Amino acid sequence: MKFNIAVLPGDGIGPEVIEQSIEIIMAVGEKYGHKFILTEAKLGGCAIDAYGEPLPSETLELCKNSDAVLLGAVGGYKWDTLPGNKRPEAGLLGIRAGLGLFANLRPAVIYNSLKDASPLRSDIVKDGIDIMVVRELTGGMYFGDRGRKQTNDMGQAAYDTEMYSEFEVERIVRLAFETAMKRKKLLTSVDKANVLESSRLWREVVLKVSADYPEVTLNHMYVDNAAMQLIRNPMQFDVMVTTNMFGDILSDEASMITGSIGMLPSASLGKGTLGLYEPIHGSAPDIAGQDKANPIATILSVAMMMKYSFGLDQIASDIESAVCKVLDKGYRTGDIASPGSNVIGTKMMGCLIKNELLAL
Numbered sequence: 001m002k003f004n005i006a007v008l009p010g011d012g013i014g015p016e017v018i019e020q021s022i023e024i025i026m027a028v029g030e031k032y033g034h035k036f037i038l039t040e041a042k043l044g045g046c047a048i049d050a051y052g053e054p055l056p057s058e059t060l061e062l063c064k065n066s067d068a069v070l071l072g073a074v075g076g077y078k079w080d081t082l083p084g085n086k087r088p089e090a091g092l093l094g095i096r097a098g099l100g101l102f103a104n105l106r107p108a109v110i111y112n113s114l115k116d117a118s119p120l121r122s123d124i125v126k127d128g129i130d131i132m133v134v135r136e137l138t139g140g141m142y143f144g145d146r147g148r149k150q151t152n153d154m155g156q157a158a159y160d161t162e163m164y165s166e167f168e169v170e171r172i173v174r175l176a177f178e179t180a181m182k183r184k185k186l187l188t189s190v191d192k193a194n195v196l197e198s199s200r201l202w203r204e205v206v207l208k209v210s211a212d213y214p215e216v217t218l219n220h221m222y223v224d225n226a227a228m229q230l231i232r233n234p235m236q237f238d239v240m241v242t243t244n245m246f247g248d249i250l251s252d253e254a255s256m257i258t259g260s261i262g263m264l265p266s267a268s269l270g271k272g273t274l275g276l277y278e279p280i281h282g283s284a285p286d287i288a289g290q291d292k293a294n295p296i297a298t299i300l301s302v303a304m305m306m307k308y309s310f311g312l313d314q315i316a317s318d319i320e321s322a323v324c325k326v327l328d329k330g331y332r333t334g335d336i337a338s339p340g341s342n343v344i345g346t347k348m349m350g351c352l353i354k355n356e357l358l359a360l
């Protein structure tokens with residue numbers, strides 16, 4: 001089969017982890033006889049430098065006309081002082097919204113050979129962690145009305161609005177129930193319904209949708225409790241569904257308990273099969289260009305692309321197996337290293353995974 005992939009390396013370590021992921025895509029093409037046509041475009045800081053805006057219309061058009069989008073990371077010190085709507089991050093939000101990608105799947109899985117890398121005690125992670133965070137991606141506080149105003153006696157005030165419609169909640173919650181049906185049939189909806197009106201509506205919609213999924217065991221959990229439970233007993237979770245803001249925070253937390261944020265991929269999906277695939281980590285400007293970044297999160301994002309956009313499930317699990325094999329042999333990038341492990345760089349990690357894949 002033939003697929004068009006838009007590639008957006010972005011900033012910081014983005015280009016390095018993307019380079020290794022392209023190697024994997026090429027290896028997949030070679031091994032399984034698919035044709036992947038890759039077209040690069042700019043997003044984020046590099047686009048600001050080249051076009052004066054974080055999401056040039058060419059980039060959005062290219063993505064709209066592709067079968068999938070692979071993204072590295074955006075942002076860096078250089079652009080940190082720009083106004084909010086001109087920052088690299090605005091490009092990322094713009095592309096998520098522009099492609100209608102309302103659902104963000106962030107799987108937090110602990111690999112057997114990486115249990116030592118988890119900051120949690122071994123008795124807490126002993127039976128493994130396998131959580132799918134389903135984060136709403138095009139609504140809530142990220143996209144609500146925001147601004148500043150001058151008050152009479154308290155200086156400036158600033159506000160960001162959390163607003164969700166029934167429609168927005170229902171479509172993400174349905175996707176989460178469907179995801180749970182394919183897993184352990186356990187869904188935790190995370191909100192702050194003891195305080196926020198938007199959360200109360202969220203909860204009502206979850207309850208309504210749950211009637212269509214009698215086989216799924218549903219829990220509601222307040223976000224503060226969920227943050228605590230993720231550390232206390234992460235094995236209790238299967239699928240978690242939550243808002244854009246809470247999902248941003250909880251997915252970073254979930255990633256860290258698996259060992260490193262450098263391991264976690266993500267898929268952003270909408271109505272059709274077009275998806276955007278990116279590591280959940282940022283651009284890590286402090287280690288950019290030093291061959292230190294872990295390319296695994298991006299390589300696993302390629303696996304998610306094969307599965308969710310192209311329906312190539314076997315290839316997705318082969319990529320995952322190749323990653324496991326390299327980890328089982330003791331190779332580690334710095335972020336997942338423990339005393340005595342064999343520390344290698346970005347390029348070598350990519351190369352070893354590719355070789356394992358080709359040898360499968």
Ligand code: IPM
Pocket residue numbers: 075089092093248280282
């Ligand atoms: C993420 C990131 C982004 C977000 C930033 C870079 C805008 O943290 O993908 O989790 O907040 O969504």
Ligand code: MG
Pocket residue numbers: 248249252280
């Ligand atoms: Mg984040």
